[in-house]
Amino acid sequence: xxxxxxxxxxxxxxxxxxxxxxxxxxxxxxxxxxxxxxxxxxxxxxxxxxxxxxxxxxxxxxxxxxxxxxxxxxxxxxxxxxxxxxxxxxxxxxxxxxxxxxxxxxxxxxxxxxx
Amino acid sequence: xxxxxxxxxxxxxxxxxxxxxxxxxxxxxxxxxxxxxxxxxxxxxxxxxxxxxxxxxxxxxxxxxxxxxxxxxxxxxxxxxxxxxxxxxxxxxxxxxxxxxxxxxxxxxxxx
Numbered sequence: 001x002x003x004x005x006x007x008x009x010x011x012x013x014x015x016x017x018x019x020x021x022x023x024x025x026x027x028x029x030x031x032x033x034x035x036x037x038x039x040x041x042x043x044x045x046x047x048x049x050x051x052x053x054x055x056x057x058x059x060x061x062x063x064x065x066x067x068x069x070x071x072x073x074x075x076x077x078x079x080x081x082x083x084x085x086x087x088x089x090x091x092x093x094x095x096x097x098x099x100x101x102x103x104x105x106x107x108x109x110x111x112x113x114x115x
Numbered sequence: 116x117x118x119x120x121x122x123x124x125x126x127x128x129x130x131x132x133x134x135x136x137x138x139x140x141x142x143x144x145x146x147x148x149x150x151x152x153x154x155x156x157x158x159x160x161x162x163x164x165x166x167x168x169x170x171x172x173x174x175x176x177x178x179x180x181x182x183x184x185x186x187x188x189x190x191x192x193x194x195x196x197x198x199x200x201x202x203x204x205x206x207x208x209x210x211x212x213x214x215x216x217x218x219x220x221x222x223x224x225x226x227x
Binding site (some may be wrong): 004040041042043044045048056059090092103104106107108109 | 117119124149151156157158159160161164204206213214215216217218219220
């Protein structure tokens, strides 16, 4: 089984719908992240959490929200999806922090298409 | 402007040949640089990490170099295999900062 699991792997939805992407991890890491990947662009940080009660905005948080339900679970929500949120979304964990040479461990990705 | 620039954007090589990917960065203060490999439809996986004092590091047929003075790194793939077909992403970390800077990646296609 994967250490970082994302569901769903693929989702097609319509403009205005609420969407939740879920992430669970078995690595025991405190730090969890949500990234967005678009063709030709580097990964962009949406939100990150260093602990269960810690939520922080990343570079592109507008239109997104997150919930850290437990150490192992970190969910990303799109309250009202729009077409330019069509992208590949990745959940990741790390321990220690990346600037302390911590490696990011990514899930398999969730491909979201908003029509 | 992205603080991490990778070149080329894509390349095609024949199986068994070597290739070199480039990463130039402006991130400061520098902490470390990682190369990740991303297979199609999968999440990125770390290949190597370079800290300020390291010049070269190998992981099997992958060899990364770092010149912290010129802020350049390269990833050399030796004797390429079909399984090397993937996107290779350069990621630079800043000291005492959660934020990572990602390159857009180089897509490598290895043909038989």
